[in-house]
Amino acid sequence: MSDLLQVRNLTKSFGGVVANREVSLSVPSDAIVGLIGPNGSGKTTLFNCIVGYQPIDRGSITFAGREVSRLRVPEIARLGLIRTFQQTRIYRNMSCMQNMQISVRHESEGLRTMFSKFVSEVNAQADALLEFVGLYDRSLLPAGELSFGQQKLLELAMALMNRPKMLLLDEPTAGVNPTLINGLIDRLQRANSEFGITLLVIEHNMRAIMHLAQHIYCLAHGELLASGSPQAIQNDRRVVDAYLAVQ
Amino acid sequence: MSRPSTRAARYAALALVALAAPWLLPSYTTQMTFLWLMVVFALTWDIVGGQMGYNSFGNVLFFGIGAYACAVVQRDCGLGYFGSLALGTALAALAGTLAAAILGPGILALRGQYFAIGTLGLGIAAADIAAGWRYIGGGSGMVTPLFPGAVGARERFFYYLLLVVAVLTFATLRWLYAGRFGLTINAIRDDEEKAEAMGIRTTRHKTVAWCISALFLGLAGAVAGNMLGFIEPREFAFAGSTYGVWMVLMAMLGGRGTLWGPVIGACVFHITQEVFWTYLLGWQRVAMGLFILVVAVYFPRGIVGWFRQAR
Numbered sequence: 001m002s003d004l005l006q007v008r009n010l011t012k013s014f015g016g017v018v019a020n021r022e023v024s025l026s027v028p029s030d031a032i033v034g035l036i037g038p039n040g041s042g043k044t045t046l047f048n049c050i051v052g053y054q055p056i057d058r059g060s061i062t063f064a065g066r067e068v069s070r071l072r073v074p075e076i077a078r079l080g081l082i083r084t085f086q087q088t089r090i091y092r093n094m095s096c097m098q099n100m101q102i103s104v105r106h107e108s109e110g111l112r113t114m115f116s117k118f119v120s121e122v123n124a125q126a127d128a129l130l131e132f133v134g135l136y137d138r139s140l141l142p143a144g145e146l147s148f149g150q151q152k153l154l155e156l157a158m159a160l161m162n163r164p165k166m167l168l169l170d171e172p173t174a175g176v177n178p179t180l181i182n183g184l185i186d187r188l189q190r191a192n193s194e195f196g197i198t199l200l201v202i203e204h205n206m207r208a209i210m211h212l213a214q215h216i217y218c219l220a221h222g223e224l225l226a227s228g229s230p231q232a233i234q235n236d237r238r239v240v241d242a243y244l245a246v247q
Numbered sequence: 248m249s250r251p252s253t254r255a256a257r258y259a260a261l262a263l264v265a266l267a268a269p270w271l272l273p274s275y276t277t278q279m280t281f282l283w284l285m286v287v288f289a290l291t292w293d294i295v296g297g298q299m300g301y302n303s304f305g306n307v308l309f310f311g312i313g314a315y316a317c318a319v320v321q322r323d324c325g326l327g328y329f330g331s332l333a334l335g336t337a338l339a340a341l342a343g344t345l346a347a348a349i350l351g352p353g354i355l356a357l358r359g360q361y362f363a364i365g366t367l368g369l370g371i372a373a374a375d376i377a378a379g380w381r382y383i384g385g386g387s388g389m390v391t392p393l394f395p396g397a398v399g400a401r402e403r404f405f406y407y408l409l410l411v412v413a414v415l416t417f418a419t420l421r422w423l424y425a426g427r428f429g430l431t432i433n434a435i436r437d438d439e440e441k442a443e444a445m446g447i448r449t450t451r452h453k454t455v456a457w458c459i460s461a462l463f464l465g466l467a468g469a470v471a472g473n474m475l476g477f478i479e480p481r482e483f484a485f486a487g488s489t490y491g492v493w494m495v496l497m498a499m500l501g502g503r504g505t506l507w508g509p510v511i512g513a514c515v516f517h518i519t520q521e522v523f524w525t526y527l528l529g530w531q532r533v534a535m536g537l538f539i540l541v542v543a544v545y546f547p548r549g550i551v552g553w554f555r556q557a558r
Contacts, residue, residue: 051444077446085444091437093504094430102430106446114455117426162445 004029004166004198005050005081010059012042012049019045021222022059027166032192032199034213036206036233038242042222043202044086047168051083052076064165078106080165086174086202088151092144096135096154099143100126103158129157133187149176153184160191166198167191173205181205185212210234218242265410269403276402278521280474283409285517287467288490289497289509290416291460296495297503298429299456300436301355305366307491308373309461311484312346313339313468315377318389318478328395336469343465344458351454358439367487374485388479391472405474412470416463421506423459432456436504500542502549511550 005027012020019042027033037043048054050061052073061069068076091099101118130136133153138146143154152172159167172188173181185208191197203209209216210230217227220242226233233239269276288310295301317335324331350369357365378386394401423429431452434442443449472478482489493516501512519538523531546553 053444073443074446074448077444082446083444085441089438089441089444091434091441093437094433098430098433102427102434102447103445106448109448109451111455114428114431114452115423115426158445 002029004064006062008060011057012045013057018222023224025217027198027200030198032213034209034216035202037219041219043219044170047083047170082159082162082164083168084155084159084170086170088155090143090151090154093142095140096143097126097139099158100161103161105162129160133157149180152176169201171202173208181208269406276406280406280409282517283413284467284471285513286413286510287416287463288494289513290420291463292494293498293503293509294456294460297498299432302363303366304363304491305369306494307485307487308369309343309464310468311373313343313465314472314478314484315383316342317469318391318472321392328392339469340462340465343461347458347461351457352450355453370485370487370491374481377480391476408470412466424506496539499549502551505551508549508551
């Protein structure tokens, strides 16, 4: 199995604070990999570095065999590496359907494409994905009027609309009604198995991530603390200590 | 949404009124010509200000560039009146678009208030440059060639010309807002960072949006300069404190980010202004200020926005 995403010795600091120190991880194609760690351990910073939102100090990031650590956010996105946000971000004043339409892959875009109408395949795909996350009957509603949990589902559907190779999900279950979490986890697994999308997931909900991921990395104080199968991580003394705030 | 047939009937009725207006009310022809200019102002401002969320106070720059470019071509090209006007108008649109294409990537990298301030500077700088540039007449401005025809014919000619520019602007925007381009600039308005994270080429779309705005402002500048017959740098071509501000007000009054809002806003604004000038002379600016205040406080989403909410 080849690695779709490979991070090697990534270091990122803000002034004197080292947010990521010599972090290395790899995500194989078609896998679901988890990223856990206490608050402030550098998970979101690592995400931001991978998608090009923050420049890295040292190290390398390769995606699909290509060095991406010097590329800008939209360029990386167009390679098929899409992230969702911890504080869900959707286009609030546009309808759910419009949110979906505009989330198509933006490959080559000359004036002719920019000024084109949406073809019926795009609309059909948008309908199908809204159905997939259970928002089909809300498609004409402004996205800002959805509940927070529904906005998370919409953001997931938008990411899928982009047909990415890989999705980085920042706490997909945070703030979602517990009764909806199982459904969300199921959707993520199906996105992986049916659409062939590789997932790297930051998650605080241990039950969810242990169930979802095949392999888990744990960060603490910006450094990689442990990695292994969900069972191994659950039984790792260092991980338990880090979470119970033993400084 | 109404049925296509009733919508077509409505458009036809509007077109009939617009076409017949200078024959029905001949003494108001110049006023109504200005109304179409105001419609173009509001519509073009709303592309970037309303649909894309970038509040520009410098769009008048492209209007002025258009007015001057056309006048220079008319002065120097040596064709007949209509030939030079046609060539001048085409090159004016091109000059406006080019200016937006060159300035766009830099200025549109500014966000929020910084963009507003930056564009405000553009208009002021352009007025000062134009006033000091001998080639285009400096502070005393430029006179456009004399219209070869009767007095009434001249007014009707420019009425229909600006009507064409306004209709062309409206039709183009109606088409653009219904497709991918409209949704892309809406996405930039709602959350530019998200748009980038989804792979949207934000700089390219922002620049093209500004170029479209500049193209129609260039056209309008060329025609309006000839309509008045005299191009003055500060009070007409780069009139930031009147035209530049009115653009914003009209779009907000009608409902920014909507297709019809700027059109309705321009009509209400222009008529209100004329009424104030006629009946409250001396106090017309105070009355206008109060009117704007009332709109901003009680109808922040504009006339169209207010109607949509009320329904």
